[in-house]
Amino acid sequence: MRQSRAPQTFRVKSFGCQMNVYDGERMAELLADRGMRAAPEGEDADLVVLNTCHIREKAVEKVYSDIGRLVKAGGETPPMIAVAGCVAQAEGEEIMARAPGVGLVVGPQAYHRLPEMIARAAKGERAADTDMPADAKFAALPSRRRSGPSAFLTVQEGCDKFCTYCVVPYTRGAEISRGFSGLLREAEILVEAGAREITLLGQNVNAWTDGARGLDGLIKAIAKLPGLQRIRYTTSHPNDVTEGLIRAHAEEPKLMPFLHLPVQSGSNRVLRAMNRSHTADGYLRLLDRFREARPDIALSGDFIVGFPGETNAEFADTLRLVDAVGYAQAFSFKYSPRPGTPAAAMDSQVPREVMDERLQRLQAAINRDQLAFNKASVDRHCDVLVERRGKKPGQWLGKSPWLQSVFFEGEATIGDMAAVELVEAGPNSLHGRLRETVAA
Numbered sequence: 001m002r003q004s005r006a007p008q009t010f011r012v013k014s015f016g017c018q019m020n021v022y023d024g025e026r027m028a029e030l031l032a033d034r035g036m037r038a039a040p041e042g043e044d045a046d047l048v049v050l051n052t053c054h055i056r057e058k059a060v061e062k063v064y065s066d067i068g069r070l071v072k073a074g075g076e077t078p079p080m081i082a083v084a085g086c087v088a089q090a091e092g093e094e095i096m097a098r099a100p101g102v103g104l105v106v107g108p109q110a111y112h113r114l115p116e117m118i119a120r121a122a123k124g125e126r127a128a129d130t131d132m133p134a135d136a137k138f139a140a141l142p143s144r145r146r147s148g149p150s151a152f153l154t155v156q157e158g159c160d161k162f163c164t165y166c167v168v169p170y171t172r173g174a175e176i177s178r179g180f181s182g183l184l185r186e187a188e189i190l191v192e193a194g195a196r197e198i199t200l201l202g203q204n205v206n207a208w209t210d211g212a213r214g215l216d217g218l219i220k221a222i223a224k225l226p227g228l229q230r231i232r233y234t235t236s237h238p239n240d241v242t243e244g245l246i247r248a249h250a251e252e253p254k255l256m257p258f259l260h261l262p263v264q265s266g267s268n269r270v271l272r273a274m275n276r277s278h279t280a281d282g283y284l285r286l287l288d289r290f291r292e293a294r295p296d297i298a299l300s301g302d303f304i305v306g307f308p309g310e311t312n313a314e315f316a317d318t319l320r321l322v323d324a325v326g327y328a329q330a331f332s333f334k335y336s337p338r339p340g341t342p343a344a345a346m347d348s349q350v351p352r353e354v355m356d357e358r359l360q361r362l363q364a365a366i367n368r369d370q371l372a373f374n375k376a377s378v379d380r381h382c383d384v385l386v387e388r389r390g391k392k393p394g395q396w397l398g399k400s401p402w403l404q405s406v407f408f409e410g411e412a413t414i415g416d417m418a419a420v421e422l423v424e425a426g427p428n429s430l431h432g433r434l435r436e437t438v439a440a
């Protein structure tokens, strides 16, 4: 069995949100720092880290099927399996009991201890670490070394909002902000390592604070780094939006014209039952203020359909809100009861067929608006940050300031800022004509 000796190669598989992607990168850096090698694509790894998501039921089912698949495929020599992320936090003990193939379980606030746990697991000592120490993790991690043109930087973790459907306050803990100077340093290192764009991440990123400084202050400080060209942030909560953040969209040219602001529902009764503490109107007024500051801002949101007790009329309110906003993109989900959350115990859970039908209608409305937004961009001239090669030879793929995927043909390389004219729009991407590239 491979478990009986220390693993030499690893693979980190991240599910769920961008914060998990960031955590996955940091785990990979940590393991590489301790002398392990990332297993090349297509090769089995001695250690597989499943960096899991607990937000919806389907995400959890995936973890157990992945564990089963890894154990089966490994035959006589299964890899060491580490379960990290939010499922680890929420169900650590249960995983250990249910899945004997799992060597260790480590929560999202404890993964800096991964190397020690791997060493113990290699000796046959299975362990779970789901401690939630504040900020200890970041200080214990090795510093960043390499970066693609677009990098993530977690600035805030956890959530104090307790929306009644959501597990995040339980799996990621209370809201904490990382300190300003450490973040500035990490941003600097990312830029030195090749990042041209940084996306600041947090469950409630706009609740970030250090002393008197809020997220707008952090954005403006990071914007001063020469070489950094674009800043984004996600995910924001309507109740933590400040005047300063709205103004930053007017004042800071490196801050991209894009806002992901989840609303979840267009019905005030449902919003109250969700404990969202904002109304549909209040949300629309907030968006107006962002639009005033930055008229071309692209808007994105999250929606849940079929929250317990949601009526047809209440769902129609959500469709109306979508019509009123005209999203550039949005995510929508069927409500999924999560163990331990207040909504899971509510009466009148909505039948599955009703949820299916509502989700289809909502997604059709969102797709319609996304296509309209993309079509309205045709003839615009904009910069595209080149992130990778396209499928066809000579083709490149990158993002517009409004986070649209843009492909174009011509002389360029990864990390370039390409000036393009948008000439054709589809629902999920646009075609650009190259005018000029500025080398990275």
Ligand code: 5AD
Residues within 6 Å of the ligand: 055, 056, 165, 166, 167, 262, 264, 302, 303, 304, 333, 334, 335, 336, 337, 338
């Ligand atoms: N069921 C369905 N969707 C959920 N989300 C969070 N919890 C649930 C749940 N229990 C969605 C919300 C949130 C996004 C990250 O996931 O829309 O904004």
Ligand code: SF4
Residues within 6 Å of the ligand: 159, 160, 161, 162, 163, 166, 167, 168, 169, 203, 204, 237
């Ligand atoms: Fe979950 Fe609500 Fe916190 Fe977002 S704000 S992470 S939906 S509890």
